[in-house]
Amino acid sequence: MGLVLTFAETIRNREGIEAAEKFVVESLRRRPSVHGLHKLIELNLAEAQESNKDDLMLLRNIIEELREQHRGYACQQCGFRGKSLHWLCPGCNRWSTIKPVLEE
Ligand SMILES: [Zn+2]
Incomplete structure (x- = not known):
């Protein structure tokens, strides 16, 4: 953009x-x-x-x-951060652990 x-x-x-x-x-x-x-x-x-x-x-x-x-997404298991939503966490390979980050 x-x-x-x-x-x-x-x-x-x-x-x-x-x-x-x-x-x-x-x-x-x-x-x-x-x-x-x-x-x-x-x-x-x-x-x-x-x-x-x-x-x-x-x-x-x-x-x-x-x-x-909107500060991106973070995995609640391993803390992986990204700008886009992954269903499978690239950090820990768990499903559906990544949620939007609302606050720092
Ligand atoms: Zn993870």
Whole structure:
């Protein structure tokens, strides 16, 4: 997603916010991501009417909170950490021991 965000900024500078939004929406369709969603809301905020800003800012805050909460996954048996969910732990080869990490 990092590359998508960089491209989105480039498009925004060259072609404007609308083109950047379109690009981010296309990327989100292909691969949903919290970072992409955050970017889309930021782009919308930049051109939002005053009356719509509160809602968008609320959405942005929720996403930032979710992003903060999601610190990857950890095995409860061996402590293996990863960014994606494994059903079979690569660390200890046990099934279904990996759970989302909510707090440090
Ligand atoms: Zn494990």
